[in-house]
Structures are given as C-alpha cells and as structure tokens.
Amino acid sequence: MKKKRKRPAVRVEIAGEALESVFEECDRYDHEETGGRVIGHFTMDGDSVVIQARGVIEPGPNARRSRTSFFQDGEHQTEVFRRIEAADPSIEHLGNWHTHHVNGYPTLSGGDRATYRRIVNHELHNPDFFYALLVTHRNDGRKGLDRYAVRHYVLFRGDDAVHEIAPTNVKVTDDPSIWPKDHRASIDARGDHDADGAGPRGKVSVAVRARDQVVLGVLFPSLAPRLATPTGTFFWKGQLPLIDGSAVDIKVAEIDDDGSLVYYPVVSPTSEHVAELCGTSFSSAAHAVRALELQMNREIYQSAMAR
Ligand SMILES: [Zn+2]
Structure with a gap:
C-alpha cells in the first residue's frame, strides 16, 4: 500500500467565457441534465494544485439526456480534444461539468462520485486529480454569470474522498476561452x-x-x-x-x-x-x-x- 500523502490545497481559475458556455448549455436544456468536458491547464507542486479551466467541450450530437441522467458523446469529444491538442499540446482534460438545476439535487450523486472515481484512477487520465463543476440551481432574477449557482469538487487518484473546493478558492478570470473557439x-x-x-x-x-x-x-x-x-x-x-x-x-x-x-x-x-x-x-x-x-x-x- 502506498503511503498516504497530505492532500494538496486546490485553487480553481475558470475563464468567464467558459463559464458562460456552461450556463448557455443550461439555458438550452432546462428540462434535462446536460454537461460537458472541462479542459485547460494546471500546475501542481507538492502541496498545491492550481486548476486553470479554459474551455468546455460540448456534449456532442449523440449525447443522451434525461431529467436525472446524462451521457456524453465521448467519440465526438475525443475528436474535438485531438483538434485542440494539435494546436496546444499542453492542453489537458481537467474534469467534467454537469447540471442538477433540473432535478434540484444539490450535490454530486452516488453515481456521479462512482463515475469520477473510475475516471481519476484510469490509466489514460493524465492529471492525478479530477475536477467536477456542478450547476446546482438557477438564481431567478439574476443575470450574466450570476444566473446559476455552481459548486466545485476535486478527486485525487488513489483517494476515495470527494473534496469540495471552497468558493474563496475559486476565481473567475477574463482569460479568453480556448473552446468553444468562436x-x-x-x-x-x-x-x-x-x-x-x-x-x-x-x-x-x-x-x-x-x-x-x-x-x-x-x-x-x-x-x-x-x-x-x-x-x-x-x-x-x-x-x-x-x-x-x-x-x-x-x-x-x-x-x-x-x-x-x-x-x-x-x-x-x-x-x-x-x-x-x-x-x-x-x-x-x-x-x-x-x-x-x-x-x-x-x-x-x-x-x-x-x-
Ligand atoms: Zn449528477
């Protein structure tokens, strides 16, 4: 068994345009769950990780949605990722986002956690963490990037726990989004x-x-x-x-x-x-x-x- 290491401190920097894409997708699917992949860069040194979310890859034409479940079109997303990677070899699949604003469940479900644990421990998943952004509800009467409430989570390879990232450690930046490009x-x-x-x-x-x-x-x-x-x-x-x-x-x-x-x-x-x-x-x-x-x-x- 590996020696248990101290869990690193995590900060998230998310491009406002990427967050806007997330919310636009939520606007579009207001009766069914939806989501996508979060891409960007990260820095990791010993006891701190900075996750720089710079874009989201859409769920794809063959995604399946219901009020309580959501399956992405992995083939489409991989193809898009390869295209982005050709222009930026340092791009990483940091994690996923999805929404519960349609079913009101305020946190990750058991199924979400199990899925994310599987991904973070998968040999083909490069970072030693997996970032999950969850849209929890719509803020009625609010506009722009305040129109939805979100929570941020992180999982680590070899660690069963799901850690919530405190809102004070999340910063929305004005970096342009890498994807969608236009x-x-x-x-x-x-x-x-x-x-x-x-x-x-x-x-x-x-x-x-x-x-x-x-x-x-x-x-x-x-x-x-x-x-x-x-x-x-x-x-x-x-x-x-x-x-x-x-x-x-x-x-x-x-x-x-x-x-x-x-x-x-x-x-x-x-x-x-x-x-x-x-x-x-x-x-x-x-x-x-x-x-x-x-x-x-x-x-x-x-x-x-x-x-
Ligand atoms: Zn869920």
Missing part, C-alpha cells in the same frame, strides 16, 4: 453583449441567430458564427459533410433585406441547381444549410446511380 463571435452575434448592440435589426435577428446556433450546433457542429470586420456582417462558415464522406466549404451570409433578415448559402456551385440555391433566400441559416445539404447529397446519389 465564443466571442457567438455572444456578439446574439446581441447580448450590450443592450444597444442589437441595433436596428432588433430582437428578431437575435432570436433567429440563437435558434440557428442551437440547431446548427447539433446538426453541423463544424459551422461557426463569424462577424466580418470592419463591416460587421454576420455569417456562418465551415464544412458541410456529405453522404459520400466528402465535405465542402460553405458559408451562409446574413443579409438585411429591407429590415428583415434573410440567409443565402454560399458555395462554389457544382450544378445549376446549387447555383440556383445560392440565389435563394432562406428564413434562417439552418434552413439554408439543410437545403444545400439535401441538394448536394441528391446530386451525389444521382451521379452514383447513373454509373
């Missing part, structure tokens, strides 16, 4: 960065963009919202995967058409039909992407059948 653009895009930011386009565009964000986030996670500088034009950009395993670079441009916003797909045209779609306006970016996907898949299918 967080700033997505906040700006929804117009809630400041009250007058919505401009003449007003609430409608904010609602459409927010819905696009949810729908596209699930169906086409490689598409990200962008703001062109200096024009301030809003668009979506990324790769559209097709049925033959290929992917095509697309954009969806948002155009102010006499006070109402419309969306045009932009892609290098492969056919007359696709060119026609690029001249058609849609009521949301999600509609535009789906129409494009349908048409391009149809053409792949038809050319395969014609062979």
Whole structure:
C-alpha cells in the first residue's frame, strides 16, 4: 500500500467565457441534465494544485439526456480534444461539468462520485486529480454569470474522498476561452453583449441567430458564427459533410433585406441547381444549410446511380 500523502490545497481559475458556455448549455436544456468536458491547464507542486479551466467541450450530437441522467458523446469529444491538442499540446482534460438545476439535487450523486472515481484512477487520465463543476440551481432574477449557482469538487487518484473546493478558492478570470473557439463571435452575434448592440435589426435577428446556433450546433457542429470586420456582417462558415464522406466549404451570409433578415448559402456551385440555391433566400441559416445539404447529397446519389 502506498503511503498516504497530505492532500494538496486546490485553487480553481475558470475563464468567464467558459463559464458562460456552461450556463448557455443550461439555458438550452432546462428540462434535462446536460454537461460537458472541462479542459485547460494546471500546475501542481507538492502541496498545491492550481486548476486553470479554459474551455468546455460540448456534449456532442449523440449525447443522451434525461431529467436525472446524462451521457456524453465521448467519440465526438475525443475528436474535438485531438483538434485542440494539435494546436496546444499542453492542453489537458481537467474534469467534467454537469447540471442538477433540473432535478434540484444539490450535490454530486452516488453515481456521479462512482463515475469520477473510475475516471481519476484510469490509466489514460493524465492529471492525478479530477475536477467536477456542478450547476446546482438557477438564481431567478439574476443575470450574466450570476444566473446559476455552481459548486466545485476535486478527486485525487488513489483517494476515495470527494473534496469540495471552497468558493474563496475559486476565481473567475477574463482569460479568453480556448473552446468553444468562436465564443466571442457567438455572444456578439446574439446581441447580448450590450443592450444597444442589437441595433436596428432588433430582437428578431437575435432570436433567429440563437435558434440557428442551437440547431446548427447539433446538426453541423463544424459551422461557426463569424462577424466580418470592419463591416460587421454576420455569417456562418465551415464544412458541410456529405453522404459520400466528402465535405465542402460553405458559408451562409446574413443579409438585411429591407429590415428583415434573410440567409443565402454560399458555395462554389457544382450544378445549376446549387447555383440556383445560392440565389435563394432562406428564413434562417439552418434552413439554408439543410437545403444545400439535401441538394448536394441528391446530386451525389444521382451521379452514383447513373454509373
Ligand atoms: Zn449528477
């Protein structure tokens, strides 16, 4: 048996943008549990650990949720993690976050603890600790990063106990989040960065963009919202995967058409039909992407059948 060592003191520094992503996910799933992976860096020397949470990886398109349980899409998350790691080899999977605000359970469940113990003792889990952020309830009437209450926990390899980190040892920083990468653009895009930011386009565009964000986030996670500088034009950009395993670079441009916003797909045209779609306006970016996907898949299918 190993000699029992003194438990290190733990401090958490979490990027405000990462916390905002957590809360946005909670806003989105207000009837079912949800969560994700927490990534970042840490420093560990003898008797102190500083956990620097710099981003969260979304649960993924195949996550399963209920009021009392939540299973993440591990394959999707691993793929995202590998991409982040390619740009930042020092990135670590620090732990997980999930929410109980939908079931009111104020602390980690027995199942949560058992799962986290398994992970922290797993040979493929690199840090000798596992960090768990739990959203416990919604603070009605509060805004911004005060709109939910959170608790922070840490587990150590070879130690069965679950330790709560005192709120005084948790600091929210203004470091930018590493993931989601376009967080700033997505906040700006929804117009809630400041009250007058919505401009003449007003609430409608904010609602459409927010819905696009949810729908596209699930169906086409490689598409990200962008703001062109200096024009301030809003668009979506990324790769559209097709049925033959290929992917095509697309954009969806948002155009102010006499006070109402419309969306045009932009892609290098492969056919007359696709060119026609690029001249058609849609009521949301999600509609535009789906129409494009349908048409391009149809053409792949038809050319395969014609062979
Ligand atoms: Zn739980």
